[in-house]
Amino acid sequence: MKELTLIEAEIIMKKNGGNLILSGTEITELPNGLSVSGNLDLSGTEITELPDNLTVGGWLALSNTPIKELPKGLIVGDGLNLSFSSITKLPESFTVSGNLDLNYSQIEELPNGLSVGGCLYLSDTLIKELPKGLTVGGGLDLRNTPIKRLPKGLIVGDWLDLRGTKITELPNDLSVSGWIDLSFSSITKLPKKLVVGGSLYLRNMPIKRLPEGLSVSGNLNLSGTEITELPNGLSVSGNLNLSDTEITKLPERFTVGGNLDLRNSKIKEVPNDLSVGGTLDLSDTPVTKLPEKLTVGGDFYLDENIKLNETQKIGGMIYGRKLISNENNKLSEGECKEGKYLFTDGILTFITGKKKVKGYTYYKGVFKNKNVLYDGKNYAHCKNFKQGVQDLLFKAAKDRGAEQYNNLTLDDVVSTSDLITMYRVITGACLQGTEIFVESLGNKLKNEYTIKEAIELTNGQYGSNVFKNFFKK
DSSP states (O other): OEEOOHHHHHHHHHHTTTOEEOTTSOEEEOOTTOEESSOEEOTTOOOOOOOTTOEESSOEEOTTOOOOSOOTTOEESSOEEOTTOOOOOOOTTOEESSOEEOTTOSOOOOOTTOEESSOEEOTTOOOOOOOTTOEESSOEEOTTOOOOOOOTTOEESSOEEOTTOOOOOOOTTOEESSOEEOTTSOOOOOOTTOEESSOEEOTTOOOOOOOTTOEESSOEEOTTOOOOOOOTTOEESSOEEOTTOOOOOOOTTOEESSOEEOTTOOOOOOOTTOEESSOEEOTTSSOOOOOTTOEESSOEEOOTTOOOOTTSEESSOEESSSEEOOTTTBOOTTEEETTTEEEETTEEEEEEEEEEETTEEEEEESSTTOEEEEOSSOEEEESSHHHHHHHHHHHHHHHHOGGGGTTOOTTOEEEHHHHHHHHHHHHOOOHHHHHHHHHHTGGGOOSEEEHHHHHHHTTTSTTHHHHHHHTOO
C-alpha cells in the first residue's frame, strides 16, 4: 500500500501548476485535509475511498477506480468524471459546475435536485429516468440507456443526444439550445412548433411527418426516414439531407441556407423559385425538368437527362457523369437580386433587403446570423453589424500590413476596436478566437488600452509572444 502525504502532494502540485495527476500510479490512499487548487486525476488507481471535505478547484477524475461512494463535504470546482467507476449513487441535491461523466458507470438513479453546469453524459448506463426539474447547462447524452421518457420542464443548454434510446416522444415544453440527434431512436413524432438552435438529425427512425412551424438553425438530416413531404413554413439555415427518402415534392418557394441532398429520393419535380445556398444534388432522382428561377450557390449535381437554360443561376461547378460548363449559368461576384440573394466571395446569401448604415451597406439575411456588410470595396459575412465592421476593418488593415504599427510605443493608447484589428493583423489570430477572449473579459473590458496593458492582458493567449516581440524596440 502506498499512502500519499500532504508534503508529497504539495511538491507534485507545485511542479504541475496546482494539478495533482496520480493516474496510473501505485497510490492507494490520500491524506486527510487534502486540498487541490487545480485538477485531481485518480483514474486507473487502486484508491478505494476519498477523504471527507476534499476540495478540488478544477476537475476530478475517478474513472476506472474501485471507489464506491463520494465523501462528505466534497467540493469540485469544475467537472467530475465517474465513467467506468464503481460508484453506485450520488448525494441528494448534488451540484457539478462543469461536466458530469457517468458513461458506463454503475449508477442506476440520479438524485433529485441534481444540477449540472456543463454536459451530462449517461451513455450506456442503467439509469431508467431523469429527475424532475433537471437543468443541464451543456449537452445531455442519453445514448443506449433504458430511459423511455423525458421529464416535463427539461432544460438543456446545448445539445441533446437520444440515439438508440427507447424514448417515443418529446415533451412539448422541451428546450434545447444546440443540436438534437434522434437517429435510430423510437420517436414517432415531434412537438408542434419545435425550435432547434442547432442541427436536427432524424436518420433511420420511424417518424413519418414533421410538425408545422419547425425551425432548424443548423442542419436537418432526414436520410432513411419514411417522411413523404415537408411542412409549409419549414426553415433550414444549414444543410438539408433528404437522400434515400420517400419524399416526392418540396414546398413552393423553398429556401435552404446550405446544401440540399436529394440523391436516391423519390422527388419528381423541383418547385418554382427553389433557392439553395450551397450544393444541390439531384443524382439518381426521377427529376427531368428544372424551374426557370432555380438559384444554387455551390456545385450542382444532376443526371444527363436534365437540361439547363440561362435563367438558372449556379455559383459553383455543374456535374453530370462528367464536368459540364456553366459559363451561361454562372453567378458573378457581387451579383445581387433585390430582396432575394447576394453572391460574393463564393457564398450565396439569401437576403430580405438592404440599408445604408454609417457609410456601409448592410444586407439583412433571411437566416439568423447570415448577413453581409459592404464598405464599397470589401464584403464581410457576419452575424451582426458590429462583427461586420470589425471584419472589414481587419481586411483593410491586413492589406496595409503590420508595418503600419511600427511607430507605436508601449505608452501609446489605442481603442479596443483598433486593438482587436491590430492584434489579428500582427499575430494572425482568427476572428472567432479573438471574440471569445474579448467576451471572457465581461465588465472588465475597457474602451481603450496602452500597448503595454494590451501585452499584459493577452499574456498566454494565442499569438501573445508574437504580439509582445513586435513592440520590442
